Amino acid sequence: MRNNRAMSASPHRIAVLALDGVVGLDLGTPAQVFSTARDAAGVSRYTVEVCTPGGRPVRSTAGYQVLPEHGLDLVERADTVVVPGVHENPALTDGTLDPLVYDALRGAYDRGARIMSICTGAFVLAAAGLLDGRRATTHWAYAARFRRLHPDVDLDPDVLFIDDGRVLTSAGVAAGIDLCLHVIRTDHGTEVANRAARRCVVPPWREGGQAQYIERPVPKVTDTSTATAREWARQRLHEPVSLRDMAEQSRMSVRTFTRRFRSETGLSPAQWLLQQRTDHARLLLETTDLSVDQVARRAGFGTAAALRQQLHQRLGVAPSTYRRTFRHP
Template sequence: MRNNRAMAMPPHRIAVLALDGVVGLDLGTPSQVFGTARDADGVRRYAVEVCTAGRRPVRSTAGYQVLPEHGLELLETADTVVVPGIHEGPAMTDGTIDPEVRAALRGAYERGARIMSICTGAFVLAAAGLLDGRRATTHWAYADRFRRLHPSVELDPDVLFIDGGRVLTSAGVAAGIDLCLHVIRTDHGSEVANRAARRCVVPPWREGGQAQYIERPVPKATDTSTAAAREWARQRLHEPVSLRDMAERSRMSVRTFTRRFRSETGLSPAQWLLQQRTDHARLLLETTDLSIDQVARRSGFGTTAALRQQLHQRLGVPPSTYRRTFRHP
């Protein structure tokens, strides 16, 4: 009966809109990630197709042409529209797009479709007027240009992705994978999303609010890295871990360790440790039947109240609500 119900549910239709100068990796990400999303019976949950304006070939930044099987009419019936990043064209230079493309995107949104962008695909959504007054993100390297072209958009270039309900945007390159997995998780729960992540050989979860890997100096000498201390701390999230303990593992003074740690991770040791504990708690809530109190202890928060406070601060929901959301589609 379970298999019959799954077979009776049609797959969610995704249209990937490719424009001239499309980024090759961004173009392939939706097909790869959504294409691996299957339920426990192996039934595909998404059908992904690519389209261009007029079914015309478009050039990719990877040195090949894309020969689509569909035109913009695909946007008229899609449940979700994804716009991959681009590296050239009027959307990047003067903030405009072809009126035909603009009308198709706005028509899809007004019809009720979910709209997503990967990387600089946010320039296209902004040119279509779909990001006005909204919070959005794009690749950090293009943030200044984006702000000049679209001052009415609340740009946050420091995060991996932003879920604005029916309009979602992601940062560059691998952040598009994070956004696709987030959508699968939202649509079908953690089991399906984690299965898709395993097939793609990527981490099943990186929080959208996690910082982009913005250009920072990288320490050259591996023996002065804080990586070993971070791994040591990860294995002991259920125990008290002090800054002095971590510094001693790296044979550094607390001051030197703190400076190097922030240089390598973009976070203070305390912020990083709190993030690791929170992520571990979320994983336990999603994948185990441990009580909330047990999850709090095993992730190092100690008490249910402390875990509840942290989850509410980061996600706006208590542990029990989070578990219900991501354990049951």
Template sequence: MRNNRAMSVRPHRIAVLALDHVVGLDLGTPSQVFSTARSSAGASFYDVRVCTPGGRPVRSTAGFQVHPDHGLDLLDTADTVIVPGIHDGTALTSGSLEPEVAEALRSAYRRGARVMSICTGAFVLAAAGLLDGRRATTHWAYAERFRRLHDRVDLDPGVLFIADDRVLTSAGVAAGIDLCLHVIRLDHGSEVANRAARRCVMPPWRDGGQAQYIEQPVPKATDTSTAGAREWARQRLHEPIALRDLAEQARMSVRTFTRRFRSETGLSPAQWLLQQRTDHARLLLETTDLTVDQVAHRSGFGTTAALRQQLRQRIGVAPSTYRRTFHPRAELIGS
């Protein structure tokens, strides 16, 4: 996590590197998501621009050409570099990359930039050597090909996204949106990320460790759903909530409820509830003057020690550190 007070001086600069056969949705995702991250006064936190090798037009998979305003020199001053997915090209077929592109990516990373990929953009980062010895993910359908080409990468194709220091990779399609929202949350906190998610008509948070896809079919709207039980739980996060309580709200057996819950959310009820409590605690730390002990109780953790353990496990910092980073009056609030 970063303390981004310095970022208020100017927008954080994001360079989106589009290569030939770029996936149209992946190309548009960073601009769409990061442009919705704004201060309460409406100021943009990010400046997103697109570049290509030599500033040349590239083909997209969506039937249009991309005519960028920038070449690879855009990476020289970018704070974050994002590589969208591709559906063809040597990075995908043989694991190789144009030397100038590989060096531009390596140079940006050496300079301190954050480097990200969406979907098969991970093949590009791997071809540049930026994923060697790291955990990474990509679209599950390309996992075997990725392993054949890049055996020095610790690939986990079963998750939505992975953040390994300054190198972040996501699975395909909507997981790129999840990764961008995750970065906004890291940079500016839950409140800003939640507002951005609402503008994108997206859930505010899906954990990176959540499964990429659900093997059970998502229940039809006419089927019995656990949505009502989830909403019931959200209104009572400050109270103890047992699995049997949730099942009773859905009028199901515990076994049926657990199976249905996982098919709808990709998480077990316990994992989902812990995620909801953690997110609520983060929001309270950012937006209220409650003490850390009060936040722990109102989010259902019961004790400061339990809250501290969960925050450290999920985002690597203590509650007081998180508040100092994201609360505008943190220095005036007691712990």
């Protein structure tokens, strides 16, 4: 859990590092999303600025040039560095990186900055050696190339984003929004993240992963869905919910339901249900005075010990610590 009281003293500084061939949407995403993150008093929690190597203009994939106001010195001062996706860049074509960019990214990580990538920006982080031995993701269409160039990275192309401590990666295009909202949620809690999502007119949390968007040789069946079962389960998080119960809500066999569920959400039913219960427990800790035992029961964990184990596994903190950090008066 990266949140701490010091973050409320001054805005968190974010440097967006644009390289030649930067993807236009990826470049604009951090500024758009993080600029909407404000506390209850309307105070901005982040500042976002763009930099390039040498402060020089770089071309984008959207048919315009980026005219930055900063060089790589901005990376040296930033609390978080975001690398947007790139096309027709050596990092993407052959896995190489400008030595100055390499040194800037390694230096930022070594001094404790958080490093993020959007889409094919993961190729840049991998070329800097920041993803070796880590779980990471990128756009599903580039997964085979990524594995070929960077075999030491544990690539998972089925998810929208991966938070691996101080290094975070997202899948393609709109998944960068999901990652930015996740960071806001981690730094400042659900209420601030939800408010930012509303300002951006996007859902605060998308279920599943990019597996649901990957082109597959077998067409998807469109006349049935597991959505009814998911909504039914959401209304009963405090109760025992079995796989067979959910399958019956969709009038499917367990085997068919499980296959369809993973196709539609990118998760198994058990993984999805655990995610829903964890998110509900976080919301109750933030917005109610219920005891930890009561929160555990209402979220479907049964015992406070089970809730503590789950929060510690996902966030690295105990329920009481999470509540002190994110509880709103």
